Amino acid sequence: MRHDPPWYAFCNVYNYSSYKYRDVDPGSLQQRTALALKVKMATKPGILTEWPWAWLGDFKYLVVAPWAIHETYSFMVKDKNERDLSHFLIFPYLLFRMLHNQIWITLSRYRTAKGNKRIVDKTIEFEQVDRERNWDDQIILNGLLIYIGSMYVEQGQHLPWWRTNGVILTILLHTGPVEFIYYWLHRALHHHFLYTRYHSHHHSSIVTEPITSVIHPFAEHIAYFVLFSIPILVTVLTGTASILSFAGYITYIDFMNNMGHCNFELIPKSLFSMFPILKYFIYTPSYHSLHHTQFRTNYCLFMPLYDYIYGTMDKSSDTLYETSLERKEETPDVVYLTHLTTPESIYYLRLGFAYLASEPHKSKWYLRLMWPVTLWSMMIARIYGRSFIVERNIFNSLKLQTWAIPTYTVQYYMQWQRESINKMIQDAITEAEEKGIKVLSLGLLNQEERLNGSGDLFVRNHPGLKVKLVDGSSLAVAVVVNSIPKGTTQVVLRGDLSKVAYAIALALCQHGIQVFTLREDDYQNLKARLGNEAAKNLVISKINVPKVWLVGDGLKEDEQLKAPKETTFVPFSQFPPKKVRRDCFYAYTPAMLAPKNLENVDSCENWLPRRVMSAWRIAGILHAMREWNVHEYGNMMFDTDKIWQASIEHGFRPLSYESKP
Numbered sequence: 001m002r003h004d005p006p007w008y009a010f011c012n013v014y015n016y017s018s019y020k021y022r023d024v025d026p027g028s029l030q031q032r033t034a035l036a037l038k039v040k041m042a043t044k045p046g047i048l049t050e051w052p053w054a055w056l057g058d059f060k061y062l063v064v065a066p067w068a069i070h071e072t073y074s075f076m077v078k079d080k081n082e083r084d085l086s087h088f089l090i091f092p093y094l095l096f097r098m099l100h101n102q103i104w105i106t107l108s109r110y111r112t113a114k115g116n117k118r119i120v121d122k123t124i125e126f127e128q129v130d131r132e133r134n135w136d137d138q139i140i141l142n143g144l145l146i147y148i149g150s151m152y153v154e155q156g157q158h159l160p161w162w163r164t165n166g167v168i169l170t171i172l173l174h175t176g177p178v179e180f181i182y183y184w185l186h187r188a189l190h191h192h193f194l195y196t197r198y199h200s201h202h203h204s205s206i207v208t209e210p211i212t213s214v215i216h217p218f219a220e221h222i223a224y225f226v227l228f229s230i231p232i233l234v235t236v237l238t239g240t241a242s243i244l245s246f247a248g249y250i251t252y253i254d255f256m257n258n259m260g261h262c263n264f265e266l267i268p269k270s271l272f273s274m275f276p277i278l279k280y281f282i283y284t285p286s287y288h289s290l291h292h293t294q295f296r297t298n299y300c301l302f303m304p305l306y307d308y309i310y311g312t313m314d315k316s317s318d319t320l321y322e323t324s325l326e327r328k329e330e331t332p333d334v335v336y337l338t339h340l341t342t343p344e345s346i347y348y349l350r351l352g353f354a355y356l357a358s359e360p361h362k363s364k365w366y367l368r369l370m371w372p373v374t375l376w377s378m379m380i381a382r383i384y385g386r387s388f389i390v391e392r393n394i395f396n397s398l399k400l401q402t403w404a405i406p407t408y409t410v411q412y413y414m415q416w417q418r419e420s421i422n423k424m425i426q427d428a429i430t431e432a433e434e435k436g437i438k439v440l441s442l443g444l445l446n447q448e449e450r451l452n453g454s455g456d457l458f459v460r461n462h463p464g465l466k467v468k469l470v471d472g473s474s475l476a477v478a479v480v481v482n483s484i485p486k487g488t489t490q491v492v493l494r495g496d497l498s499k500v501a502y503a504i505a506l507a508l509c510q511h512g513i514q515v516f517t518l519r520e521d522d523y524q525n526l527k528a529r530l531g532n533e534a535a536k537n538l539v540i541s542k543i544n545v546p547k548v549w550l551v552g553d554g555l556k557e558d559e560q561l562k563a564p565k566e567t568t569f570v571p572f573s574q575f576p577p578k579k580v581r582r583d584c585f586y587a588y589t590p591a592m593l594a595p596k597n598l599e600n601v602d603s604c605e606n607w608l609p610r611r612v613m614s615a616w617r618i619a620g621i622l623h624a625m626r627e628w629n630v631h632e633y634g635n636m637m638f639d640t641d642k643i644w645q646a647s648i649e650h651g652f653r654p655l656s657y658e659s660k661p
Contacts, residue, residue: 046197048219051137064094064140067147086159086243087150093247094143097254098136104210104258106351111264113350113392113401115330119263119289119320122207123394123600126610129358131204135211138221142250145225155236159243166240170249173231175281175303181227183306186299189220208292209354213257228253256302260288265324280305286321290314330392331435332401334624336617337387337428338443339407341606346377349404350391350603357603358610381406385420387428394599398624402617403428405446409575412445422452429458432467439468441620444574444606447471447633454499456634470623470632472616477503477637478644479590479615480550480572482654488548490514490539494559495552497522500572502529503637504550509534518542518562551577560584574616576607588655590615595651612655622646 053060068091075088112118150156189199198217205212216224231249235241259266260283267284281303291298297314300307307313340346344367350357356364367374384406393400405424411417425446432440447454454471477500484491493505493515505515505526516539517523523540530538547564552573557580560569570587571577579586594601594611601611608614619632626646632638 045217046194046219048222049198049201049217051134051141051218053137053140054134060137060140064091064143064147067091067144071147084158086157086246087147089243089247090143090146090150093250094139097139097250100251100254101135101139101211101258102353104262105354108210108258108262108264109351109354110389111262113389115327115392117265117324117327118330119265119286119324120207120293124207124209124602125600126358126602128205128207128209129354129602131201132209132211132215133355135214137218138214138216141218141221142225153236155239156241159241159246161242162244163240163242166235166238166242166245167248169235169238169240170231170245173234174249178227178230179301179303180306182301183299183310185223185227186301187312190296190299203292203295206292208261208263208289210258210262211354213261256283260285260302263289265321265327267321269322269325280308284321286324287314287317290317290320330399330401332392332399332437334398334400334439334441334620335428335432335437336400336402336441336443336620337405337425337446338390338402339405339409339446340381341409341444343374343378343408345408346374346381348606354602360604360609361607386424387431391603392600395621396597396625398621400621409445412448412451418451421446422457425452426458426461429462429465429467429469433462433465437467439470439620439624441470441472441616441623443472443614443616447473447616449498454634455631459631459633465631468623468629468631470616470620472614472619472632473500473503474632474638474640474643475619475622475647476500476572476590476615477507478640478647479592479654480504480570481507481640482644483570483587483590484508484513484548484550485568488513488546490516490546490548492516492518492546492549492563493522493526494518494549494555495573495577496554497525498552498573499635499637501550501552502526503640504572505538506530506534507640509537512537514539514546516541516546518545518559574614588612591655592618592647592652593655594618595653597651613652618647618652619643622650625650 051060053063056062071084071087071090075083075085188194195203198220202212202216202220205215214221228249232241232246235245262285265284265286267282272279283298283300283302283304287298287304291314294314297312298304298307298317299312304313304317340349341361344363345361347353347367347370348356348361387403387405389401390404391402393402405421405428407417407421407424411421425442429440442455445451452458454473455469459465459469480500481504489512491508491513493501494517495501506529508515509530514537515526517526518540520540523538526538527535545562545564547567549563549567549569551569551571553575555577557578560577560580563569563581563584565583566585567581568585568587569577569581571589574589576586576589588608591605591608591612591614594613598611598613604610605612605614605617622643623632628638630636
């Protein structure tokens with residue numbers, strides 16, 4: 001049941017362009033007129049909405065650098081008795097806060113993809129990821145203000161590790177003044193004047209993620225910092241402050257903020273059964289989620305006490321809490337089984353860094369500095385040894401999921417690794433079979449011919465397999481054939497010959513397009529597979545080479561250098577060739593642009609642009625949409641014209657070429 005007030009839904013359509021119009025109920029003409037006015041007002045942000053270091057972009061961390069360097073240097077050169085540990089620990093604690101938030105992001109995205117105990121079903125899109133990318137700005141702000149305060153407030157220097165009276169005072173001050181003042185500040189922020197200029201930015205996210213909690217304009221964060229500083233300043237001025245009281249209080253705020261916006265319920269019902277009074281002092285994720293859908297209820301910070309006192313508690317809070325706890329894990333219709341590519345690719349997963357996942361994969365220099373974390377993730381992947389859920393999507397009535405197995409590209413080329421990889425793939429297929437999943441498509445090298453014969457190994461081992469196995473080769477062929485520039489009469493076929501390569505050569509030769517090869521062994525292999533009639537359009541030559549090259553794996557850099565100027569390279573492989581020519585064009589690996597009704601798309605698939613999906617992934621979706629009751633594996637191929645037409649009918653669109661590198 002939808003509870004959103006009509007005018008609120010309309011306002012959020014403006015602020016969050018991916019919010020679906022079918023959920024909007026604009027109401028009467030008077031309501032729509034009022035809504036239009038509110039939306040117009042929202043285009044006039046208040047003063048101090050922008051962060052002062054926004055112009056620095058990714059270099060914004062330089063703002064903290066002078067303070068961190070100064071305190072670190074001072075700690076290292078001063079005598080033992082003069083060193084101030086509380087100052088030195090500020091920067092490491094800022095890094096800890098970032099790690100803490102990232103753990104919540106990963107956990108939330110994993111749990112909401114699985115579906116069990118999920119609260120809100122609406123989807124997240126790229127607009128929200130972009131808007132929430134600056135979640136670390138508030139950590140930089142807090143760090144700067146703490147550095148300044150600790151240097152100029154004498155009582156804030158040389159703090160001890162622990163003072164019990166300070167911890168107790170911090171708890172009392174938060175429970176009383178902080179929670180009370182926040183409640184009324186929050187209600188004020190929902191007044192039309194402040195909401196349209198400031199707080200609407202936070203409420204643009206209907207479906208919250210942990211870091212949604214800190215997505216506010218700069219001025220709003222200043223107000224929050226002043227409020228949350230009450231316990232810190234009081235304990236400093238009374239001489240009861242300690243390192244752990246500071247760190248513990250800020251960690252508590254981060255923890256509760258992240259929990260309240262994580263979009264899955266994790267507070268056990270038994271806790272409230274044993275201690276009923278806790279419902280007044282601990283909010284739940286479902287409790288706060290109602291504030292983002294109901295708008296004028298559940299204003300509390302972390303303690304629902306004041307919502308109960310002032311009558312702003314949503315009446316459906318208890319019901320939503322119980323139904324969220326009872327919600328089971330979601331069973332998809334289609335699974336796309338992929339794998340990690342490089343050790344650093346873990347950061348580009350949707351479960352990794354959200355902003356990296358929302359962009360095509362490109363090497364980042366700073367990821368090399370994280371090699372200890374990378375090494376740790378590799379060890380965990382090795383120990384875990386089974387597929388895990390990465391992403392969920394919705395396409396019309398189909399529920400889609402992406403699973404990944406914890407293996408890297410290099411492992412697929414190691415003979416001694418193949419058995420263990422096939423076992424992980426087999427386990428994923430078995431799990432899909434047990435769950436009643438309709439289609440499982442094999443992505444990247446999970447359907448490599450030398451590994452398992454494009455899935456033939458699994459179908460032979462399980463002849464009664466109900467889940468339909470799809471290797472996506474037919475659609476990959478169709479995409480490549482339809483990516484060739486119009487009017488092309490000759491192409492070059494290079495790289496390792498594969499099932500897809502043979503099918504492409506056959507399709508082109510049958511359509512009267514000459515296929516050039518540069519090597520005798522490739523020519524003979526193709527001729528043997530194509531048949532006499534099609535082989536008439538097969539040519540072996542190293543002179544007058546065409547400017548359209550269809551390339552697969554194994555294309556070497558020196559071979560690219562032999563291509564004529566302004567050659568167009570069209571990959572038919574899972575992985576793109578390395579771009580070594582600045583005077584040539586490179587097409588994407590076989591892929592298509594996803595239709596608008598493919599929802600919950602907030603990450604890129606490897607190196608592909610936003611909302612672009614690989615042919616192998618799309619093939620599984622089409623298989624389920626058309627209810628084709630057959631496998632696609634081994635040497636089996638569908639009619640490429642038929643599957644191409646099916647992709648077009650379901651809204652997938654071909655891509656244009658990439659620009660020059």
